[in-house]
Amino acid sequence: MSLLEVIALTAEDARAAQDGGADRLEVVADMAADGLTPDPDVVAAVREATTLPIRVMLRANAGFGTSGGELDRLRGAAADLADAGADGFVFGFLDASGHVDTGATGKLAADAAPLPWTFHRALDNSDDPGHAWDVVRGLGGGLDTVLTAGSARGVDAGVDVLVRRAAESPEAAKMIMAGGGLRRKHVAVLAAAGITAFHVGTAVRPDGAWDAPVDPALVREWRSLVSAAAG
Numbered sequence: 001m002s003l004l005e006v007i008a009l010t011a012e013d014a015r016a017a018q019d020g021g022a023d024r025l026e027v028v029a030d031m032a033a034d035g036l037t038p039d040p041d042v043v044a045a046v047r048e049a050t051t052l053p054i055r056v057m058l059r060a061n062a063g064f065g066t067s068g069g070e071l072d073r074l075r076g077a078a079a080d081l082a083d084a085g086a087d088g089f090v091f092g093f094l095d096a097s098g099h100v101d102t103g104a105t106g107k108l109a110a111d112a113a114p115l116p117w118t119f120h121r122a123l124d125n126s127d128d129p130g131h132a133w134d135v136v137r138g139l140g141g142g143l144d145t146v147l148t149a150g151s152a153r154g155v156d157a158g159v160d161v162l163v164r165r166a167a168e169s170p171e172a173a174k175m176i177m178a179g180g181g182l183r184r185k186h187v188a189v190l191a192a193a194g195i196t197a198f199h200v201g202t203a204v205r206p207d208g209a210w211d212a213p214v215d216p217a218l219v220r221e222w223r224s225l226v227s228a229a230a231g
Contacts, residue, residue: 001196002061004021004200005025005055005198005199005213008027009028009029013025014054015214016216016219017219019216020204022223023053024054047086055088057090058089058112059090061079074091078079079141091112095169097125097127098125099132100135104143109141118177119145120147124151129151129161130228145197150178158180166196174194180199182199190229204222
């Protein structure tokens, strides 16, 4: 079973993604900062617009670290966003040394429970991504997906890393959701390695622009591509 997750900024994006055959949405704000926590009102509007599962970003700044004050706000936001219709969350932090901040991440995971969550591309930007991958896989606490390009520079640079990680075990392959500059040419290679989850944003928007709405026809093309490759 394959999964196609589409980034949605608005209720209109959500409707278009569902019309095109997406399986899940990642709802975020401010893609100029690579995705921050959206307002609960936006999540509520998305929830009203679609029956698709919704994972909502919990991230307060454009970096991958968090302060105590920010973390407290995110922990409070998790409850508000769940009330607004979130089915799960997307988060993950690095400490000042560039390692996975298991303390901050674990606290937020506890507040997100029992909803599932995705560890996002903080992994790709860690000081030692190989070690970070091992740490993230052991986090537990509702974690069921790791959004990763295999490299901070995107899937073009990280595709071989993703293939190697997927080869570790069927469980590892199942946890990976490939995203971050994902291109159509990558899908067959990654699917052949056992990866079945794929994440797109600008790829389903005209001219690859964040200020353009999601195009259901482009989503449909990706849905067909992923289905054919991953089964």
